[in-house]
Amino acid sequence: MHLATNDTDTLFKQQQIIYGVDIGGTKIEIGLFSSDLKFIDSWRTLTPTDNYSEFINTIVNLIKEADRRCGKKGFVGIGMPGIIDKDGLVKSANVPCATGRNIVEDLNKALEFEISIGNDCRLFALSESVGGAGDLYKSVYGAIIGTGAAGGFCIDGKLHNGRSGFAGEYGHLPVSAYLINKYNLPILDCGCGLKGCYESYVSGPGLGWIYNYYGSQTTDTKHFVRKLREDDRIAVTTFNCYMDFLGASFASLVLSYDPDIIVMGGGVSKIDEVVDSLQAHVNKHLFSGVDCPPIVRAKYGDSSGVRGAAILRKQLLEN
Numbered sequence: 001m002h003l004a005t006n007d008t009d010t011l012f013k014q015q016q017i018i019y020g021v022d023i024g025g026t027k028i029e030i031g032l033f034s035s036d037l038k039f040i041d042s043w044r045t046l047t048p049t050d051n052y053s054e055f056i057n058t059i060v061n062l063i064k065e066a067d068r069r070c071g072k073k074g075f076v077g078i079g080m081p082g083i084i085d086k087d088g089l090v091k092s093a094n095v096p097c098a099t100g101r102n103i104v105e106d107l108n109k110a111l112e113f114e115i116s117i118g119n120d121c122r123l124f125a126l127s128e129s130v131g132g133a134g135d136l137y138k139s140v141y142g143a144i145i146g147t148g149a150a151g152g153f154c155i156d157g158k159l160h161n162g163r164s165g166f167a168g169e170y171g172h173l174p175v176s177a178y179l180i181n182k183y184n185l186p187i188l189d190c191g192c193g194l195k196g197c198y199e200s201y202v203s204g205p206g207l208g209w210i211y212n213y214y215g216s217q218t219t220d221t222k223h224f225v226r227k228l229r230e231d232d233r234i235a236v237t238t239f240n241c242y243m244d245f246l247g248a249s250f251a252s253l254v255l256s257y258d259p260d261i262i263v264m265g266g267g268v269s270k271i272d273e274v275v276d277s278l279q280a281h282v283n284k285h286l287f288s289g290v291d292c293p294p295i296v297r298a299k300y301g302d303s304s305g306v307r308g309a310a311i312l313r314k315q316l317l318e319n
């Protein structure tokens, strides 16, 4: 994270355009916002994942194109999946060429301008906390359940990063031994290098894995949802097991963060049956006297990446 200098602060007041850049494993999107976060425009391009200089050039070209369209330079916030340490070093499975590189330094050099960067799941939480589904709440946990399971925690519209920027990584907490035993499931290896992380069971691929484990020929979650609505035995068994795991994982984050509201995004959040019954499943894993706060769907959904990155930049400029 890089704080603004007085010079950039003055410039910000004159220019008032902020770009949010959302880097994903397949595409990079740029969103243009006014300083009061009104959406102006957005477009996207493919992510070069294997060639680092091509990757940096692609981001630089997106930003230069935005400058050209706006007729002036905008301020830049960037979000991307993976671990970004406090010095700006990146470790990302989705963008392998960026691993071990310092994107902040390299982009600052290429643009001759200071940018800010954050983890995409943390920025999702920030976007939902500022003007999103959690806007009226003091403390907001934003959880993305999609290709992975991660999130971020905000208080008063500001991200709580923790000492190293990892606060919110609840998907890599170990699953409950009680649940592994109850469903007689194997302990799965996780992409993070640990074993038995919640992410392996509660992410979209985790749901597909459970469906397959209980006898489906496919891991396709759309197929699962269709069969669940037909009351198919395998789909119903999968749903009950999955919701128990997801409920337990959210109970862990309720006990860790005690948020006023949980906002959910990602592919799994599009399944009504999951969102509608999740609060009850979380409560089954909380001891007496503790209850789960409301769980709602994200307001900005897929556009929260660019929006969160723009908010991050705006907040750092204002500090």
Ligand SMILES: [Zn+2]
Pocket: 171, 172, 190, 191, 192, 193, 194, 197, 199
């Ligand atoms: Zn893990």
